[in-house]
Amino acid sequence: MSRPRLGQVDQINCLPVYHALEEGLLPMDIELVKGTPSRLSNLFFSGALAATLISSIEYPRNADNCFILPGLSVSADGRVASILFFSKIPVTELEGKRVCLTESSDTSAALLKVLFDHYYHVEVQFITAPPNLDIMMQKADGALLVGNDAMLAYQRVKEQGLSYYITDLGEAWKLFTGGKMVYALWVVSKSYARTNREEINLLNKILLESKEIGLGQIHALVSKAQKKLSLPLQVIEDYFKTIRLEFDEDCRKALLTFYDYAYKSGLIDERVKLSIWGESGGV
Template structure:
């Protein structure tokens, strides 16, 4: 029997603050978590195989007419992210005409890289998409893009490559925050499960608040399960934003505008927000 809500969860540590204190026992047999990498969750959402979850913000734009974003939830950063890296054999200033391998787990970040290198550096780049194994990606390419825990582990291993944080590059060129994922829900689910959806949404928000107030248990958890230094994990989560306020929305809408200018999207997207009580608002770029 299918449960009432099928909820996606990205298989990366960057979403854990929203899930860490989620009170799953409250919902008994009403919800099911489906854990996948971003690109796979994007596809599952588009096929109607999950009802809500953190999908790539680029995928939201591709299906904006079918989705609504849950208010005040995202994976964003206003500068350095710490888990979205371009690994290059040579400085970024020498990458014009290069071949770059892209991870097959991402949608937002691969297009963010294309925007940065095309719009801000005016480069012509040849792209290939591969499994996120850095050594294999760099066998024939000049640089490689990794995201999430794959990127964190690659940086931890070190090496003599040039490493660039895409959130940092975006902020340097635009001054904007960047939103990589937003919690989206399919519109038909709103009418069918609005009461349960409101409870789930509130539980996500409560988990986010509790993690922010007391991050130590989360830091201990990721240190135990993913290794690394506790202070490094603390800095990583401090740099991430899981809100979706004006700062995050404005930066995301500018990203959509840039993507449309380069033909990556057919047109700039807008973001419809939903929150408990059914209030829905539309966000457009005003500056």
């Protein structure tokens, strides 16, 4: 690769990080590659991207192949507003029922499974379907939606007065553990980083600068997000106040807590240490 290729997930929770890059507000020698989380993850692990955002559950499954870029994550401290579980009956009454998972996010599906195992203590039958609430609810008694799909479904449920119970998984995780939840991480390929140290240091610096610019231009982000989703302004404004993009010590502890429970639920093969670019063990 002649210059770093950076994956860009097309979800509004990433807008604050990518906005300045999209608008040419920062000088950069980076190629942005847009795509869905699954497509970008496949490109990254096949060696076609130097760095990208990945679902946080993917890190322990691929820790030998990537470093976590410092200072960046998609996280929340409690309510997240974009990872929602819709159910016909209360969650605690779903024993033996079918639950439909979206195909859109491995981390959210893992989080729901962890909560069922260790918080709600309910055993359900999981099936997977495309992210369409009506179709999912025809097949099951509960449905998990994430990102733009979750926010649009929530708005429709409220506007139409549909009688679904709605559980925000960020709120449930906070009640369970008392900590934050980290949903996604920016990572860099180990093979690329080890031979392109200066490029990766510059990429990390640009992403952090872009994030700060984006967070300082919330009105522009809200306008851009509304064009994507056609949600009320106040809903989008609230979302940008809810989502967090730092990767501080609390995030690190929360991530390891999540991995511990994921291991207990058999969702990852082993507990892992976090290998952060630029820190001890992160070259």
